[in-house]
Amino acid sequence: MDTVSVPSLKDLTIDNITENVHAINSQCSDQRLKFLLERTVSHLHDLARETRLTTDEWMATLLFLTRVGQISSDVRQEFILLSDVLGLSLLVDSIDHPKPENSTEGTVLGPFHTHEAEHSHNGGSISQDADGEPLLVVCTVKDVDGNPISGVKVDVWETDSKGFYDVQHADRNGPDGRAVLTSDSAGNFWFKAILPVPYPIPHDGPVGGLLKKLNRHPYRPSHMHFMFDKSGYDPLITALYLKNDPYESTDAVFGVKQSLIVEVGKVDDKDQAEKYGVKTGTSLITYDFVLVTDEAARKLRRSKAEEAMNSQGRKVRFIDDLPVPDVD
Secondary structure, eight states: OOTTTSOOOOSOOTTTHHHHHHHHHTTOSOHHHHHHHHHHHHHHHHHHHHHTOOHHHHHHHHHHHHHHHHHOOSSOOHHHHHHHHTTHHHHHHHHHSOOOTTSOOOOOOOTTOOSOOOBOOTTOBSOOOTTSOEEEEEEEEEETTSOBOOSOEEEEEOOOTTSOOGGGOTTOOSOOSEEEEEOOTTSEEEEEEEOOOOEEOOOSSHHHHHHHHTTOOOEEOSEEEEEEEOTTBOOEEEEEEETTOTTTTOOTTOOOOGGGEEOOEEOOOHHHHHHHTOOTTOEEEEEEEEEOBHHHHHHHHHHHHHHHHHHTTOOEEEETTEEEEOOO
């Protein structure tokens, strides 16, 4: 630290504390970090001033965040859950992965994705739950021009028939309700699963306590998660939601988007049933996913960033594709 140029932090008041914090943080050489901290400090200080935050409320907030950290583990990420119920997760995904109108929208990752899923061949079953209603999922992956994309890594996960993910079972023997598949030369992938059910997010911890105080329910509508990854394409984290679910319009984590709501059909053709190795009458979900190239997403992200910064009266420049104020 250059102690010579450090501003004198004396006689700090409600009115000048913010500018003093900015001044001492301005020595940071990482321009993006400096910008993030400058805005974070400004918003936090404004919150305290606008609400006349009390010492008790400040301490209660710190203790709440402490409990969020204490209950988190390798299989339970309470901070992600907190971000989800505050709408921050969806907001960040929408900002960082903007989508043109003719592509598949993203949604929240959720706290239960793992890297344990086994690679499965197309047509395999991702669930060992004998109590679930059998489901066939048949999908395609294409680019915005309608061309099939082969070799896409597709990560899929869902709950069991009771609404629990595999990692929520203390006695689990390994991954279940999840798999990693690869799209074929025609951009197709398909698998057997069970029909998703609505379920409550974990609400026995601090986030659940917050929802209770806010008079909010903890339920998520029936859905199945998907994550797409292939070099040259912007990663896509999304989900499919079953139409007419009772929690469709009140999702506890704000994940539902109209374009991601699907109707459940039936495999009513004998030839189709034989092709996919299921019984006639099996529930069926079909969907065409559309990915965006890295370059297209990058251009859209920069355009949106410039638009946002300009609306704040700021000039913008980019460092490693991340926006920072241009103060030169």
